[in-house]
Amino acid sequence: MTDSKQADDWRSTVFLPKTDFPMKAGLAQKEPAILARWAADDLYGRLRRERAGRERFILHDGPPYANGDIHMGHAMNKVLKDIIVRSQTLLGKDAPYVPGWDCHGLPIEWKVEEAYRAKKLNKDEVDPVQFRAECRAYAEKWVGIQREQFKRLGAMGDWDDPYLTMTFEAEATIAGELLKFAESGQLYRGAKPVMWSPVEKTALAEAEVEYEDITSTQIDVAFEIVESPIPELVGAHAVIWTTTPWTIPVNQAIAYGPDVEYVLLADGSRRYLVAQRLAQEFARRAGLGFDDVTSYLDDMIAAGGRFYTAADLAGTVARHPMHELGGFFARPRPFLPGDFVTTDAGTGLVHMAPDHGEDDFELCKANGLEPVFAVEGDGKYRADWAWLGGQGSVINPKFNAPDGPICSALRETGALLAASADYRHSYPHSWRSKAKVIFRATPQWFIGMDRGISQHLPGAGAGAAVGSQGEPSALSDSGNAPTLRGLALDAIERTRWVPAKSRNRIEAMVAGRPDWVISRQRAWGVPIALYVNRQTGDYLRDPAVNARILEAFRAGGADAWYTADHQALLGDAYDAAAYEPVSDILDVWFDSGSTHAFVIEGRYGAGTRANLYVEGSDQHRGWFQSSLLESCGTRGRAPYDAVLTHGFALDGQGRKMSKSVGNVVDPLKVMETSGADILRLWVASTDYAEDVRIGQEVLNTTGDAYRKLRNSFRYLLGALAGFDEAERMPAAEMPELERYILARLAELDRTLKEAVEGFEFTRYSSALVDFVNGDLSAFFFDIRKDSLYCDGSADPKRRAYRTVLDTLFHALVRYAAPILCFTAEEAWSARFPDAGSVHLLEWLAVDPSWANEDLLVRWARLREIRGAMTAAIEPLRREKFVGSSLEADVTLLAYDPADLPLIEAANMAEIGIVAKVQVQPADPVEDAAGICAEVAKTEWDKCGRCWRHLPEVEVEGALCDRCSDVVGAHAHG
Incomplete structure (x- = not known):
């Protein structure tokens, strides 16, 4: 002592x-220096060399568009991918990461066009190769910018050799994948209604569309019945209701519901045919003056009137309100049964325009009514159309307004029964231009979902077809060949989905999706490199011609199609004058859906597929699905073993980030002030399966x-x-x-x-x-x-x-x-x-x-007892009864007999950081903890070196035995 x-x-x-x-991190300043050291040491390359031959884990990067600075969604996605790649690397695997960019398509083309419009130039008058070169330069610029921004996040990958969908090899591979669909009979050209942007003048995929609430004009229009097996219906007016007045000039028929009952409502000299369940709402909109339609109908039935069923309406024919224009408008408008007709809203009768609706198209086509292509690509009626020729655009609210040209003309004929610009509903918009889109029938190229695949695919043959791992493949209904839908649904079942519920989403989408429209009427993309016979309309399927096309693409990129000597590509067997080169380009989702071919298989060998795809939940209808369909159509299986879905990054109040709202959190600014590791920890700490x-x-x-x-x-x-x-x-x-x-x-x-x-x-x-x-x-x-x-x-x-x-x-x-x-x-x-x-x-x-x-069980209980001691001491510290826990003597009252030997065997004074601990048994009582701590201030003095209160310290500040020995050894050392 x-x-x-x-x-x-x-x-x-x-x-x-x-x-x-x-202690102070200074991440914003330190991280760039660490990045520079990793680059100088070639960390990524060294990992590839050291892990060569190990079990491989491939996370395939979904390509963002090379268009604009990265946002928080980008940051979240790239950080999550990097965490996965680094964790697999930590496990000892060879986990390469090849970042990529989607370089074709409207996001880039639209920006280049904006520059043209600013200079009052017309893009359509520019040589396509020159225009494509400007698009390529724009993409290259943003690839360079985004690459540095992604690297700043700490994402480790092959940044010196990323994949770009616009490289010559990539464009050739994409074209080659398309030709596989053509050769296997899955590709066809047809006219169907597709999502069409009148502003961008091109078809859109569902993944390129977003839905926003709008207010539209709703109208009730009367079509006079001129023929019917039921005599009293002749001369009556069938009433249709629509929120797209612009489709009335393209009407060809009227659909009724097979299970709907209809009634005639008399208003003066006119009678109106509507669904019985919707009669009251129609009467209110049309101002017929019926206070109670139910009473009116009761009186009608009592007077010998009746309801009309589908059997009564079969064979009924109406005429268009503008029939006096002759020609198309003078044709009869047949009544057709449609299963899609409901009584949720409207009148129970639906006007059919096969140019502008999927149900319309299918029903009319089955009854010999074909599209007439009255609406041009810019949303105007074609110049020779008898009603409103050359006018539009059809998405303009003023054009569809109650006082607009359509409603005004219908009003003059007496056919417009009601019109009001107050119908609130969700409507599709282009996510790029933000303009409303329409359904529009145009000649397009499609990949069929339900066509039997005639050519044997790897893992998807006729008869007893098997998958790439010996798995049975889905066959078509005929049993002769697999279908793309069947193969895709089968592949979904064999894929691991994280979270598991995301499987249901993509399964429903694939089960119900229409044929894949893959053509776009634009310039910046991979052309649909096909030759169509001008007489038969069939496209050429010749492996030798296809090989020459792909050779040209590898040498000069997709631009080769625009500068090609088509006779040379066709060879001596065909006359170029007899074949039309297709001018459309491919949907960019086909581009990105093909990346597995030139990234995964191109770098790691034919037949290789990715271990994991990781993207946001919107990609169930985008990249996840296009990749699935492309791979199933060409290889008979999915391109991935597993798919991870994450949510979206919202602001602190749970709102979508928007520059106009001013609630955008910029990842670049966060890194400038706080560092990338803060963003990375945020990503890892969130439940990213949700928003x-x-x-x-x-x-x-x-x-x-x-x-x-x-x-x-x-x-x-x-x-x-x-x-x-x-x-x-x-x-x-x-x-x-x-x-x-x-x-x-x-x-x-x-x-x-x-x-x-x-x-x-x-x-x-x-x-x-x-x-x-x-x-x-x-x-x-x-x-x-x-x-x-x-x-x-x-x-x-x-x-x-x-x-x-x-x-x-x-x-x-x-x-x-x-x-x-x-x-x-x-x-x-x-x-x-x-x-x-x-x-x-x-x-x-x-x-x-x-x-x-x-040990885990014993110490879990000891920690609970320590917690009870701390809880008892803390109030006394706040009251300054003790300065620290070291001044406390604790008596533990053990209500659970099992605690006694546990406490006695442990050094609870050391565990609780107190002066002394005693334990006493206590009679069992209702006490959740099973332990009670009583605290007193210790009478022992404090060691001047370790500050513990111990019995051998007889004078405050003197040394305890332990400290005395250590000090002595230190002095002699």
Whole structure:
């Protein structure tokens, strides 16, 4: 025992942590330097060389459009992919990542056209090759910009050799994939209504359409019945209701519901045929003056009137309100039965315009009525159309308004019974131009969903067809050949979907989708490189011609189609004058759906497929589906083993981000101020299976979590200063607390591996953060700081502690690396500056002997008891009854007899960081914790070096026996 001295006198004898790892992160400044070092060291290339021959894990990158700065959705997507790739790399796999860009299509073409419009130039007057060159230059510019922005996020990949859909090889492969569909009989040309943008003058895919609420004009129009098997119907007026007045000039028939009952409503000299269930609403809209249609109908029935069924309406014919114009308008308008007719709204009678509706088209075609193509690509009626020729655009609200030209003309004929511009409903818009789209029948190229595939595919042959892994393939109804729909549904069933519920979504979409319209009437894309016989309308299927086309594409890109000597491509067997080269380009979803062919198979060998696709939930109707259909149509199976879907990034209030609203959170600005690791931790911490929120409050919370993790690394680095192998202690010789922490580490290790396998990084990050904060900072570090600071350097307890800290550092720096890729590198380099990158390491091998269920159970209870002690002391600290827990004597009342031996065997004073603990049995009572802690202020004095209150310290500030021995050894050392 020594005399009392000032505490400062002992400071030099305390082993305080030492590290240059700063508490302040400064990520925004440090991360670019780390990125530069990775590039200089060729980290990605070194990983590929070192992991060559290992089990491969391929995450195929869905290509973003090369158009504009990245947004938070991009950041979320790229970070999630990088976390997955890095975690698979950590497991020891060869996990390459080839980033890519979608370079064709309207997003880029539209921007180039805007530049033309600003200069008052007409794009259609420019040589297509020149225009395509400008589109290519625009795409190259944004590929370069986005590449640097994605790299700034910490995404590790082959940035020097990404894939671009506009490279010559890619364009040739895309054209080659199309020709496979042509050769197998899945491709056909036909006229069907498709989503059409009058502003962009092209067909659109469903994935290129978004729905917004609009207010439309709703009208009731009377068609006079001129023929019917039921005499009393002749001269009556069939009433149709529509919210698209512009389709009336293209009407060809009227559909009725097979299960709907109809009635005649008399209003003066006119009679109106409508569905009985909708009669009251129609009468109100048309102002017929019926206070109660039900009473009117009762009176009608009493007077001998009746309802009319489908059998009565069969064979009925009406005439168009504009029949006096002659020609098309003078043709009879037959009544046709339609299963799609309901009584949800309207009149129960639906006017049919086969040019402008899928149901209309199918019903009319089955009855010999074909589209007339009255509406041009710009939304105007063609010039020779008898009614409103050359006028439009049909999507203009003024054109459809109650006082617009359509309604005015109908009003003059007496056919317009009601019109009001107040109908609120959801309507499709182009997600690029934001303009309304229409259904419009045009000649287009389609891939059939239900056609038997005539040519044998890898894994999809006729008869007993099998998949690429010996799996049975779906056959067509005829049993002779598989269909694309059947193959796709079969592939969906064999694919792993994360989350599992996402399978239902894509399954429903594929089951109900129409044929795939793959043609676009634009310039910037891969042309549909086919020759059509001018006499028969059939396209040429000749492998030799196709080979010459693809050779030309590989040499000069898709531009070769626009500059081609078509006779040379056709060869001597065909006369170029007899064949028309197709001028349409491919839907960009076909481009991106083909990427597996020139990225996965092109780089890793024919037959290779990706382990995983990762994109937002909207890609069930986009890239996930186009890739599925393309691969099933050409290979008979999916291009992926698993698909992970994530939600969208919303603002802090859960709203969609919008520049006009001013609620956009810019990832580039977040990185400039806080660093990419904050964004990465946010992504890993969210339930990304659903839509996620990000705003300043969320970022602040993430920043707090990051600081706690960083401080734990700082503590580990400081506490391990000077640690070497001579100090290491075998686990079997360690105190029970250290062995418990190793058991918890083994438990954490299993959890994290399961999370990686399940792509559950919310679970991964949560388990990691909880372990660091709960098991280490607030528990293990807290208890053992006394041993670290005050025990002798050779003390077994301190050696055991530092040995476990070393193990923890090696584990945690690896566990954190996929998420906090920059911070993990910084921490690793701070301790091992010459050891290379942390990202070259593999998952720490956990000793199986560390797992110990008995220890986990025992210490879980001891921690509960510690918590009861802390809860009892904390109020006394606030009241300043005790200055710290070290001044407390605690008496534990054990209501559960099983707690007595547990407490007596443990050093609860050390665990609870108090002066003294006594335990007493207590009579069982209703107490949830099973333990009660009573606190008193200790009478023991405080050691001047370790600050513990101990019985051997007889004078405040003197040294306890342990400290006296350590100080003495230090003085003689």
